[in-house]
Each structure stands twice: as C-alpha cells, then as structure tokens.
Amino acid sequence: MLIIVGLGNPGKKFQKTRHNVGFVIVNKFSKKNEFPNWKKSKKINCFYTKKSIFNKEIELVKPLTYMNNSGEAIKYIVKKHNLKPEDIIVVHDDLDLPLEKIKIIKNRSSAGHKGVQSIIDKLGTKNFVRLRVGIKAVTENKKQGIKDFVLQKFNQKEETVLKGVIKRACQVVEAILKEGVEKAMNKFNC
Numbered sequence: 001m002l003i004i005v006g007l008g009n010p011g012k013k014f015q016k017t018r019h020n021v022g023f024v025i026v027n028k029f030s031k032k033n034e035f036p037n038w039k040k041s042k043k044i045n046c047f048y049t050k051k052s053i054f055n056k057e058i059e060l061v062k063p064l065t066y067m068n069n070s071g072e073a074i075k076y077i078v079k080k081h082n083l084k085p086e087d088i089i090v091v092h093d094d095l096d097l098p099l100e101k102i103k104i105i106k107n108r109s110s111a112g113h114k115g116v117q118s119i120i121d122k123l124g125t126k127n128f129v130r131l132r133v134g135i136k137a138v139t140e141n142k143k144q145g146i147k148d149f150v151l152q153k154f155n156q157k158e159e160t161v162l163k164g165v166i167k168r169a170c171q172v173v174e175a176i177l178k179e180g181v182e183k184a185m186n187k188f189n190c
Helices: 018-032 067-080 114-123 146-150 156-179 181-188
Strands: 002-006 046-053 056-063 088-098 102-106 129-136
Touching: 002 018, 002 067, 018 056, 018 088, 018 129, 018 146, 018 156, 046 067, 056 067, 067 088, 067 114, 088 102, 088 114, 088 146, 088 156, 102 156, 102 181, 129 156, 156 181
Parallel strands: 002 056, 002 088, 088 129
Antiparallel strands: 046 056, 102 129
C-alpha cells in the first residue's frame, strides 16, 4: 500500500489559500482517478479514500489537524498499515518555488515547511517522497510575513496558472506510481 498525503488546513476560511495546494491536488487526483467519496476517520482527524490503481493499493489522506500538526495523522496511518516511510508521498505547497514549478524530492529536510517538519518529527525520519508545488508569486510583497502570504488566496491570474499546475501535479503523481520515483524525477525535475 502507498499513502498519498495532501497537506493543508481544514475549513472554508483556508479553502483557496496557497497553503492548501496539497488538499486541492489530492482532491483533483481523487476525482480524476474515480476514487470513492472521502470518509472521515473515526480514529484520527483526517479524511481518506482508498482504491487500487496502476496495480497498487493507494490511500489518499488529507490531515485535518491543521498544517503544523500534520505528522500526527501520518504517524497513525503508517502504524495502522505497518508502512515504511518510503511508502508515503507528501504533496505540499512550497514558498521557495515559483508558482508554475513542481519538484519531486526524497529524503530531504523540511526547508522550513512546518507541515513537512511535523511529519519528519513524528516519523523520526525524512525518508519519504515529496511533491513540492511552487506557490511563490511573480510579484512578491517583501514586507508581508510568510504566514500572511501562505494563507492568502491566489489572485485571478494565478488561479488560471494554478489550473495547469494542478493538472501537471496529478500527472507527476501518476508517473511516480507507474514508473517509480527515479524515472519520474528524471522526467519532471527540469
């Protein structure tokens, strides 16, 4: 089994913010690949859905613990299914990458992303795959703090670009599942 985790914050207030790109991508991936409806876990604060695709059992997860505590849900799921960290793909926003950029990495530090750091802390390892999705605006307000920026909604022009990014991110996840991480990295990390 593989777990694909989309990071974000629950609630309408955060729905279309930059920090919720992980939720948006796993929602689109779920819809595109006809996963069953999302269910709320009775044991841990998350939504999940499962399906076999590309000859693999896949569970999609959206932690509802808020971004900075994402590791709580992931630790529970890893223990429940007796998984290795290598069986996890985390999809998250990345402030260091421009909006159109997507990058696959594995076994790397959080680079300051608190949701990723929470997962590293709870699992005791950084040995999992991450899909970094750029959210950096073309024109940046240097005076604006990081927290305010990541909780900001995309503007209309960025929304148009984001549609293509979401579609491409789903293709990247599919490539990882079909071809493996190394081949997907060679294909998409340019």
